[in-house]
Amino acid sequence: QPYPLYLFQNFWCPKIHIEAIHRFQQHFQAKDNDVIVASFPKSGTIWMKALAFAISSHQSFSSFENHPLLTSNPHELVPFLEFTFGGVNHDIQNQILEPRIFGTHTPFHSLPASIKDSDCKIIYICRDPFDNFVSAWTYFNKVRPLSLPAVTKEEAFEMYCNGIVDYGPWWSHVLGFWNESVAKPNKVMFLKYEDLKDNTGFHVRKIGELLGCPFTEEDEKNGKVESIIKLCSFEKMKDLEVNKSGVVGRGRIEKKNFFRKGEKGDWVNYFSPPMVEKLSKIVAEKLGDSGLSFKKIS
Numbered sequence: 001q002p003y004p005l006y007l008f009q010n011f012w013c014p015k016i017h018i019e020a021i022h023r024f025q026q027h028f029q030a031k032d033n034d035v036i037v038a039s040f041p042k043s044g045t046i047w048m049k050a051l052a053f054a055i056s057s058h059q060s061f062s063s064f065e066n067h068p069l070l071t072s073n074p075h076e077l078v079p080f081l082e083f084t085f086g087g088v089n090h091d092i093q094n095q096i097l098e099p100r101i102f103g104t105h106t107p108f109h110s111l112p113a114s115i116k117d118s119d120c121k122i123i124y125i126c127r128d129p130f131d132n133f134v135s136a137w138t139y140f141n142k143v144r145p146l147s148l149p150a151v152t153k154e155e156a157f158e159m160y161c162n163g164i165v166d167y168g169p170w171w172s173h174v175l176g177f178w179n180e181s182v183a184k185p186n187k188v189m190f191l192k193y194e195d196l197k198d199n200t201g202f203h204v205r206k207i208g209e210l211l212g213c214p215f216t217e218e219d220e221k222n223g224k225v226e227s228i229i230k231l232c233s234f235e236k237m238k239d240l241e242v243n244k245s246g247v248v249g250r251g252r253i254e255k256k257n258f259f260r261k262g263e264k265g266d267w268v269n270y271f272s273p274p275m276v277e278k279l280s281k282i283v284a285e286k287l288g289d290s291g292l293s294f295k296k297i298s
């Protein structure tokens with residue numbers, strides 16, 4: 001790990017995030033109609049932010065020609081809680097149009113009580129850890145400051161297996177939201193990237209129901225679900241000018257870096273047999289009898 005990570009509230013985090021998380025824990029007040037898109041980094045957060053935004057506002061759009069997603073990056077439309085309420089301007093909480101939608105990478109156990117206790121909804125997107133690892137490692141080497149050395153696959157894999165990655169360990173993060181989705185299925189929706197890829201329409205409709213804005217027969221006749229799927233697809237989003245150039249967020253990340261391959265199963269191009277064996281074993285052991293499993297691991 002080329003930059004230091006600190007163990008904060010039982011997860012690993014860079015220093016600047018600790019301060020931001022600490023402040024949002026103190027200042028953020030959830031509303032009952034808030035929508036929170038939660039994820040472990042590099043699990044398809046940007047895709048889910050786009051979908052959640054498009055679904056929750058679908059009643060306001062009969063046509064998708066002038067949709068905000070065509071001219072704004074999903075990270076701009078759906079800001080991260082960590083960096084929105086970093087103590088800079090708390091009034092912003094009341095300026096955002098409702099329903100408010102936020103993203104977060106903070107583990108479930110560290111979310112503020114108002115999120116847990118209110119009626120707000122959480123959509124958690126989880127990705128197969130093999131693809132998650134590849135996405136995170138390739139991403140890091142693209143966005144790292146030039147002053148930091150590139151990380152080899154072997155080094156990165158060792159850290160991943162030890163759980164020492166941003167917001168890690170991966171297994172603790174996913175299990176925190178998994179357990180809550182089992183206990184409160186009407187509050188927390190747990191979605192796998194792979195399932196979302198396989199049957200996007202089914203999940204888009206389910207999210208519409210969860211958020212209290214189901215698709216009507218009229219919407220179905222007008223092909224609204226298909227329009228949303230297309231608008232948020234990897235191919236479409238990747239090619240939009242607003243996602244190809246410029247930077248976003250406090251880290252001033254080049255937007256194009258959020259779109260690499262957008263596929264499931266790309267890990268086969270990177271994993272050696274011993275790597276597969278090692279990570280499969282760790283993940284199977286950590287997920288135990290939680291009921292959560294991934295096809296190739298179980």
Ligand code: A3P
Nearest residue numbers: 042043044045046047135233234259260261262
């Ligand atoms: P890959 O690196 O495997 O291509 P996050 O948004 O959490 O940072 O996750 C980024 C991952 O999601 C990247 O995976 C990226 O290509 C993929 N992604 C981005 N937009 C997507 C979309 N519209 N549909 C599917 N995957 C998408």
